[in-house]
Amino acid sequence: MKGYLILEDGTTFEGKLHGEIKRTFGEVVFNTSMTGYQEILTDPSYYGQIAVLTYPLIGNYGIDNSVNQSKSIKVRGLVVSEFNNYVDESDSNSYSLNEFLLNNHITCISDIDTRHLTKIIREKGVINGLIISSLSSMPTLIKDIKEYENIKPVYKISTKNIYKLKPKGQSLKRVGVLDFGIKKNILDSLLARGIELIIFPADTDFETINSYKIDGVFLSNGPGDPKELINIIETVKKIIDHYPTFGICLGHQLIALALECNTKKMKFGHRGANQPVKDIFNNRVYITAQNHGYVVEENTIDLDKITITHINVNDNTVEGISHKFKPVFSVQYHPEASPGPKDSDYLFDSFLKLLLKKEA
């Protein structure tokens, strides 16, 4: 079925619709990864956004639920060039991208010149867009924008209840995880290091977290603008005063805000699996997976108490910080990299070392 992607500036693309056909509005962002469409679709940090995948063929290795990063598709819409409905007939668990979209009530538009679209986003910055089946039914875009203005997505996708996860082998340490939309592979990466996890809803107060016997805290990735999370920033201030703390992506931004740095929205963000990041201590560059639209402003970092540990080689933005006097560190990128390179896996080992060191 024919459909349209209309950007806020009026640019209109014609394509074909897949999945559940419904009017879909959101911030249009692009991801340059060559693989991992399923992990991107289920990454909660994309909640509410329309993802443009620049790799020209999507769906070509089917869907396998075991790689999902959360229980359902979190992007609000999908834009691709060539849409493929492959099913691996030799694998009874394999099914098609179209079925995956249908099960999750998500719309996709294909046959879009994603290269052209990405150039527009790079030039103008991230832009709102609408996927629609008929131009005659197009509402005013302004009205749509208001529809979504006040959403704080973190609260929508965080766990509603506290739950525990145990590693397969011996538990070496126990960590409290604040779930802002955590990716499964982060939980798996912590568990794989013998870290037992108590996962808390995003709005859990410090006193509740502190009433559990934990050795450290992990602050997860998640969608939206970190500065909107005023109560959470206050909780993070208390957490970093009391516990060894590790934060990834949104968690990193919240640690920075708790330390009185500022964050700002980037023009078009970093989303892909080959972002080069320099580790300033060992002077090495790691290839990293990323998905963020906000960044910590370098000139707001108090260098008397915070060290900048990593920078992005492409645009020199801050990619990691650590506290000079407290066992607290964070990175803007995704060391658990699902999908993406495993170069930065060592950061989970660093966190475990920090937890063990505290004991010594």
Ligand SMILES: NC(=O)CC[C@H](N)C(=O)O
């Ligand atoms: N992956 C994330 O945690 C993203 C963090 C934040 N929502 C951003 O876009 O910058």
